[in-house]
Amino acid sequence: MLTTLPKEGLRAAIYSGDIYRFGATKWSTRLQNFVKNATKEHLGKNYRRTHETLSAQAFFERIGGLRSLIYEAQYSKTCIEHIITSLGEEAIQFAYEPPKLRAVSHEGHRNPKAAPVYYGHRDTWYATPQSTINIWIPLDDLCEEETFAFYPSFFDQALLNNSNLFNFDNNALGAGWSSSSEGIENLFPTCSTLPNAHHEKTFSISENEILVFSGSHFHRTKKQSLGTTRFSLDFRIVHLQDHAQNRGAPNVDNASQGCCLSSYRQPVSRAH
Numbered sequence: 064m065l066t067t068l069p070k071e072g073l074r075a076a077i078y079s080g081d082i083y084r085f086g087a088t089k090w091s092t093r094l095q096n097f098v099k100n101a102t103k104e105h106l107g108k109n110y111r112r113t114h115e116t117l118s119a120q121a122f123f124e125r126i127g128g129l130r131s132l133i134y135e136a137q138y139s140k141t142c143i144e145h146i147i148t149s150l151g152e153e154a155i156q157f158a159y160e161p162p163k164l165r166a167v168s169h170e171g172h173r174n175p176k177a178a179p180v181y182y183g184h185r186d187t188w189y190a191t192p193q194s195t196i197n198i199w200i201p202l203d204d205l206c207e208e209e210t211f212a213f214y215p216s217f218f219d220q221a222l223l224n225n226s227n228l229f230n231f232d233n234n235a236l237g238a239g240w241s242s243s244s245e246g247i248e249n250l251f252p253t254c255s256t257l258p259n260a261h262h263e264k265t266f267s268i269s270e271n272e273i274l275v276f277s278g279s280h281f282h283r284t285k286k287q288s289l290g291t292t293r294f295s296l297d298f299r300i301v302h303l304q305d306h307a308q309n310r311g312a313p314n315v316d317n318a319s320q321g322c323c324l325s326s327y328r329q330p331v332s333r334a335h
């Protein structure tokens with residue numbers, strides 16, 4: 064992982080597979096604080112241990128309202144536009160997805176309904192453009208077991224997968240937002256054989272850092288039994304001209320159909 068953003072050529076570097084992990088910016092911290100405060104309001108100040116007092120179903124229902132609040136908040140969008148600017152990019156050139164709160168429970172992998180959370184995948188298998196850039200922000204300090212693994216050697220190597228079953232236009236809930244177990248295999252593409260573990264690159268991260276990487280990186284959430292629930296937020300951004308001109312990460316195995324951009328937002332002065 065690289066810890067310093069290049070002075071120029073950031074997008075090209077990301078499209079070539081570079082992964083950046085660097086200090087939080089003023090606006091990523093503001094977004095993190097907004098999400099963290101909302102999480103505390105909904106789940107209590109010991110939100111990382113909510114699983115001790117709520118059933119999996121009750122937790123799922125409680126967090127649903129919280130996710131919607133964060134996703135819909137105008138403040139979230141304001142923060143994202145400033146974060147894009149802090150990367151040295153022009154926000155006006157981008158479409159973006161509002162932030163999604165993620166929660167990975169202690170022993171969540173033992174819940175069959177949560178299985179898709181742990182599927183190895185590329186985000187591009189969910190009909191996101193090859194130029195998708197992911198921004199990932201932890202709510203707390205996280206150790207290696209609580210984050211996710213990259214498989215950098217498969218960035219440009221094909222993996223046998225079922226992304227051909229994912230059609231954005233048939234998925235009214237949008238990429239990765241299923242609340243139903245019905246048709247779940249279609250909504251959450253994955254590969255049939257996970258690459259050998261020695262290809263994994265894992266990482267710990269502090270709450271004062273953020274990650275930026277291509278949506279085409281193959282990655283997989285870690286299963287954990289640490290007694291805490293992991294909270295993070297992430298969002299995807301797409302440079303519209305790059306997308307229009309087919310610039311982006313190489314497409315080695317993505318056969319998803321449709322395009323998620325219709326659900327993305329744009330800075331107000333560009334929206335129409």
Ligand SMILES: [Fe+2]
Pocket residue numbers: 184185186282
């Ligand atoms: Fe992902």
